[in-house]
Amino acid sequence: MSKGLQVAIDGPASAGKSTVAKLVAKRFNYIYCDTGAMYRAVTLAVLNQGIDLNDDAKIAEVARQIKINFKPGETEQRVFLNGQEVTHDIRLPKVARNVSAIAAIPAVREEMTQQQRKIAADGGIVMDGRDIGTTVLPDAPVKIFMVASAHERARRRYVENKAKGINTTSLEELQQAIELRDKKDSTRKISPLTQAHDAIKLDTTNLTIDEVVDAISKIIKKHEMN
Ligand code: CDP
Ligand code: CDP
Numbered sequence: 001m002s003k004g005l006q007v008a009i010d011g012p013a014s015a016g017k018s019t020v021a022k023l024v025a026k027r028f029n030y031i032y033c034d035t036g037a038m039y040r041a042v043t044l045a046v047l048n049q050g051i052d053l054n055d056d057a058k059i060a061e062v063a064r065q066i067k068i069n070f071k072p073g074e075t076e077q078r079v080f081l082n083g084q085e086v087t088h089d090i091r092l093p094k095v096a097r098n099v100s101a102i103a104a105i106p107a108v109r110e111e112m113t114q115q116q117r118k119i120a121a122d123g124g125i126v127m128d129g130r131d132i133g134t135t136v137l138p139d140a141p142v143k144i145f146m147v148a149s150a151h152e153r154a155r156r157r158y159v160e161n162k163a164k165g166i167n168t169t170s171l172e173e174l175q176q177a178i179e180l181r182d183k184k185d186s187t188r189k190i191s192p193l194t195q196a197h198d199a200i201k202l203d204t205t206n207l208t209i210d211e212v213v214d215a216i217s218k219i220i221k222k223h224e225m226n
Pocket of ligand 1: 012013014015035036037039040099100101103104128129130131132181185
C-alpha cells in the first residue's frame with residue numbers, strides 16, 4: 001500500500017504553516033518536515049561557530065557537515081543539531097535576523113533541497129517552507145500557498161512568543177521584522193517565496209487553526225481518491 005501523498009505547504013512567516021502542517025500530518029499519519037527549522041539550524045551553527053557571515057563558502061561547508069534531526073515531542077517537534085537539542089535556540093531573534101541571508105546562499109539551498117527530497121522520497125509527508133511546491137517537490141499533488149495579513153501574522157507570533165516565554169520585541173517591531181524577512185525571501189534570486197502555478201491559495205487571516213486543517217484535509221482526501 002502506498003504511504004501517502006506529498007503535501008507541500010508554502011507561505012510567508014507566521015501564516016500558520018507549521019502548526020497546521022503538524023496537525024494535518026497527524027490526521028493522515030504522515031511525516032511532518034519543517035524545512036524552515038533546517039535553515040534555522042544551519043544559521044545557528046554558523047553563528048555558534050563564529051563564522052564570517054560574508055563567507056559563503058565556509059557557510060556552505062557548515063550546511064554540508066552538520067547533522068539535523070527531528071524527533072516528535074509532547075507539544076512540538078524537537079530539533080537536534082549534531083545531537084544537541086536546539087528546538088528553542090533556533091527561534092532566537094539573532095537566528096531570525098540572519099536566516100534569510102544564509103538561506104539565500106545557493107550552495108546552502110542545494111544541500112538543504114537534496115536532504116529534503118530524500119526525506120520526502122517515499123511520500124506520506126507534509127513539508128512546509130518557502131519553495132517546497134516550486135522547487136523541492138514540484139510534482140507534489142497537493143500544494144497549498146498559505147497567507148495571512150502581516151498584522152495578523154505579527155499578532156500571532158507575538159502571542160506565541162509571550163506564551164512560550166521567548167523574549168519578544170514590541171508588536172510593531174515584530175511586524176517590521178516579519179515584513180523585512182518576507183521581502184528578503186520573496187526577492188532573492190534562487191527559489192524565492194512565490195506561489196506555484198498549481199498551488200491553492202489559502203488566506204488564514206480570519207480562519208481558526210481547525211478550519212485551516214479541515215480545508216487542507218478535504219483537498220488531500222480528494223487527491224487520495226484519484
Ligand atoms: O516559522 P517562520 O515562518 O518564522 O520561518 P521558518 O519557516 O522557520 O523559516 C525561516 C527562514 O528560513 C525563512 O524566513 C526563509 O528565509 C528560510 N526558508 C527558506 O528559505 N526556504 C524554506 N523552504 C524554508 C525556510
Ligand atoms: O509556520 P509559520 O511560521 O507559517 O506559522 P506557525 O508557527 O504555524 O503559526 C504562528 C502562530 O500562529 C502559532 O502560534 C499558531 O498557533 C498561530 N495560528 C493561529 O493563531 N491561527 C491560525 N489559523 C494559524 C496559526
